[in-house]
Amino acid sequence: MSRDFAATWLKLTSLFIVLLGLIVALGAHPAVSLPATLLADAVFWPFDGAQAIDTQAARVLAAIGGGVMVGWGVMMWLIIDRLLPSDPKLARLMMIEATFAWYLVDSSSSFVSGASVNVLLNTLLLAAIVLPAWRIGAVRVATAG
Template identity: 70%
Template structure:
């Protein structure tokens, strides 16, 4: 994977995370909660339409977690767009370490909560970020030799 392809892929992942964060944040209001309810139902497999974001506390947590996801994705985009060209090693470190921190906390919590499908989905997303980010340093080393 070339440096350019890694950057493009990581930007696509950040846009995906923005979309996912907005979907989760829609759970903050009952009239817009359907997509977040569906996501909750998927991660608590089987898909049986029984999981709902239907309490005030669940709604505020949807708003908070959706906002955090959007913020994380915007930061990823800025790291890729602005920092990576100037300091690819630091960009790689920030992308990989923050992604692994998210992965460990989110996946552990999901497992404890019984949302094991979310652990699988988290693993796919983590790999979709970490593997191309790992290439950033390899490409930077190759271009300096």
Template identity: 35%
Template sequence: MSQEFHKFWLKISAIVIASFGPVAFLATMPEYSEAARFSLDLLDWPLDGQQTYEGPTMHFMSALLGGFLFGWGVMIWCLSVWVHDLAPEGVRKSVLTGALAWFFLDSAGSYASGAWPNVLWNVLVLLMIVGPLWRPAKT
């Protein structure tokens, strides 16, 4: 892969990560929480309606999660635009390290909480985020 393709893929990574932010944010308001509730139900397969988005604590957690995810995605986009050309390998390693840190902690927490099917979804999301960033670009 070329540096230019890595730079393009960083934007894919940014969109994948940031897209989870608005879903979580909307769940802060009960009348707009169905997308987040359905997502949780899907991630903790099977679809059984057991996941809810009730209570102020869950709404607050969604506000935090939505902000962090959206901000993380925006940061990766900015790295691709403003920093990548100056330090392509540093940006690649930073995004890869951040994605792996998310993957391991999220997967461990999902497994520990009994929502082990989310670990399988995490593998898919990790592959979408990282794509060709696993390996250094050819110079």
């Protein structure tokens, strides 16, 4: 995997996270909460319509969680776009360490709450971030010295 391909992949992944965050944030308003409700239903498999984002507490958590995801996606984009060219080791460290921190908290909490499907989805997203991030740092560090 070339550095340019890895960087492009990570930028696309960051856009995916931003879009997913916007979907989650839509759960804050009942009139547009269907996409977030379907997502919640999917991670509590089976897909049966049993989950709903229909309380004030669930709505505010959707707003907060969606906002955090949007911010995380934007930060990833900026790390790859602005920091990677000047400090690839730091960019790689930030991407990998922050992703593992998110993964451990999100996946263990999802498992405890009964949303085991989310652990699988998180594992796919972890791989989509960590594998190319590992590669961009390794390629850049090897050619810099």
